[in-house]
Amino acid sequence: MRVLFLCCLLVGSVCLHAEDRSECKKRDSSSDQSWNPSSDAVTPDLRHFYGLGDKLEEAQGSNDSAQIEKVAKEYLTAAESYRCNWNYGNAVYDANSALGLAAIAKGDKKLAVKYLLESAKSPGSPQLDTFGPTMVLADKLVGAGEKDAVIGYLEGIRHFWRMDDGEVEKWIGQLRSGKKPDFRMQLQ
Numbered sequence: 001m002r003v004l005f006l007c008c009l010l011v012g013s014v015c016l017h018a019e020d021r022s023e024c025k026k027r028d029s030s031s032d033q034s035w036n037p038s039s040d041a042v043t044p045d046l047r048h049f050y051g052l053g054d055k056l057e058e059a060q061g062s063n064d065s066a067q068i069e070k071v072a073k074e075y076l077t078a079a080e081s082y083r084c085n086w087n088y089g090n091a092v093y094d095a096n097s098a099l100g101l102a103a104i105a106k107g108d109k110k111l112a113v114k115y116l117l118e119s120a121k122s123p124g125s126p127q128l129d130t131f132g133p134t135m136v137l138a139d140k141l142v143g144a145g146e147k148d149a150v151i152g153y154l155e156g157i158r159h160f161w162r163m164d165d166g167e168v169e170k171w172i173g174q175l176r177s178g179k180k181p182d183f184r185m186q187l188q
Contacts, residue, residue: 024084035086049078050087056098065102072098089125089160092118093133100137104144113149116141120153124160132161135183147175 027034032043042050052075059067072095079091100115116137122128138150154172161168171181 027084033082033084035084037085045078046082046085049075049082049085049091052078053087053090053094056094060098060101063105065105068098068102072096072102086125089122089128093122093125093128094119096122097134097137101140104137104140109141109144109146112137112141112144113146116146116149116153117156120156122157122160129160130163132164132167132186133157135186139183142175142180151175 024035029036029038030041031037032041032046034041037046052071056068056071056075059071062068075091075095079088079095082088082091096115096119100112100119103109103111103115119133119137122133138153142150151172154168154175158164158168167185171183174181
């Protein structure tokens with residue numbers, strides 16, 4: 001699997017898993033709509049899209065729920081214009097996770113579960129595929145008694161995080177047997 005992932009990165013193929021990406025494969029790097037646009041093809045809108053990830057991190061650091069929600073929703077909206085881009089999966093995952101954390105901070109478990117499950121619909125990205133997603137929201141929801149939702153989430157992330165060294169299966173087994181998984185390595 002590691003070799004396949006590296007090959008995809010080297011040849012610039014679109015290694016997204018969730019949907020048919022055949023139209024993406026036809027775009028070359030001279031377009032801002034390609035998997036990895038050349039620096040000449042990076043438009044102001046694409047630069048803004050890339051910057052929203054950092055802006056979301058800043059908002060999360062401030063613990064301002066309104067700002068987190070605003071930036072996360074803007075990130076999801078911008079992502080729709082760049083569905084073929086390598087960063088699309090990060091945007092889907094990170095924005096939904098941030099919205100889920102904001103919801104749980106407000107005490108809305110039902111909404112937090114919705115966003116957790118939406119985050120698992122990310123098609124993946126070079127970062128998510130290799131290093132895996134953070135488990136902060138999943139950990140909080142396990143603590144809030146949402147075991148089944150977290151199992152659904154873990155089953156969902158398997159489609160992109162294939163380099164997990166068996167962690168996902170282990171965590172699912174622990175949850176099914178009534179134990180709380182140790183997500184420590186993925187809580188950053």
